[in-house]
Amino acid sequence: MRSSASQAVKAPSVLLNGVTHPIPTTFRHQTAKHEYEVVGYVLSGRAELEIEGQTVRLEPGDSWVVPAGAEHTYRILEKFTAVEATAPPAEVHGREQS
Numbered sequence: 001m002r003s004s005a006s007q008a009v010k011a012p013s014v015l016l017n018g019v020t021h022p023i024p025t026t027f028r029h030q031t032a033k034h035e036y037e038v039v040g041y042v043l044s045g046r047a048e049l050e051i052e053g054q055t056v057r058l059e060p061g062d063s064w065v066v067p068a069g070a071e072h073t074y075r076i077l078e079k080f081t082a083v084e085a086t087a088p089p090a091e092v093h094g095r096e097q098s
Contacts, residue, residue, distance in 0.1 A: 031073045037087045038066040045080030049073075058082075 041063040049056045049064055051072040058064060058074075066072050 029074050031071055033069060033071045034066075034086075035068055037068045038084055039087070040064050040082045040084040043081040043083065045082075046077040047080050047082075048075045048077060050075075 042058050042060050044060055047058045049058055049066075049072065051066055051070050056064065
């Protein structure tokens, strides 16, 4: 599936290696822009991903891609747990959190 920084994309449903993130309800992430690609898979809950002006609703079993350089934010609609992975991997640029 092709993607550009101006296109929101739901990726095929595949489980990715990464970190699980339990996020409380009503959380809204500040708008961000990264030099790396982020892919994720929803384990439970619901959220909205806004990327370059498009909104995609995410539910259990959905996965997503945020291309490098794409401005994005997300809003949690109900308790949300997801797996995320980055490319290149976080340890390459010292982005790992302890």
